[in-house]
Amino acid sequence: MAANIVWCRIDERLLHGQVKITWMPASGANTCIVCNDEVAEGPTSEFAQAAMRASAGGEFKTSFYSVDKLCAIIDKAKPEQKIFIVCSNPTDVARLIEGGVPIKQVNVGNMHFHDGKTQIAKTVSVDSRDISAFERIAAKGVVSTVQNTPDQDPVEVLELAKQSA
Template sequence: MTSPNIVWTRIDERLLHGQIRITWGKHTEANLILVANDDAAEGPNAAFMQAGMKASAGGEYAVRFFSIQKTIDVIHKASPKQRIFVLCNTPEDVARLVEGGVPITHCNVGNMHFHEGKKQIAKTVSVNSDDINAFERLVKCGVTCTVQNTPDQNPEDVLELAVSA
């Protein structure tokens, strides 16, 4: 089993959109964006979601939509030529990937919008106790978790922000 060439992992509630293609895709030099999300892969609105996200990719990247479990099952079959950008919309999904054996070492947190029951820890990131628990599980697995909306910003530790918020 080979280790997949994962060049970036990001949490963004919006999943694949223009900012991912324009800033993060170019910054990471990815050639494949893997949207690891159960709803986008096989939910009732999957076809609609995928169409919008494929349009956002602008044809510059190969795009795949896998459930969390399928990602765990097939990621190690990736070609070494694939420079994979893993995109999830929750820290729980990233934690499930890591606990399932996906070799993620860093998780970039971009957009987790404020909802009832969440507290804002950065301009674009709000968390609840379940999110914090998932980040703690990731850190225990050796994954660095940082908030950084765009590449020109300085990364900040998610858990440190959560404690100080």
């Protein structure tokens, strides 16, 4: 039986108050997986994980995995787990999908403006690497949409990118 992934979000901030207060309840998730190589295994991982666990407030199970580790273990998820995956960028999501993680949709939240990026929505800026990752995701039949809060209408990322080009 495939893992019960109820939501996947891209947010540079990873697990923070908006995820806890807005997206976790709206998704019906009871487990949050922060999938980020640096947070899972990097030199400051203990500090980053402690801060995110504090943001979660103990209201749901929180785990931290690298992309490769999550691909390797996702099939061990229990059926009662309703999983919310949060990644910081679309490349990691593309790697998850290509690695067999059964993600059905991708919600794009905050991808901040940095040099070399183009703003395509109020809170989303992309570069050619991001667009390539979104195209890899789409090639697997998974739609990526910008939606900051559940009450907003989702808008497809690649359409926004085309309009901004």
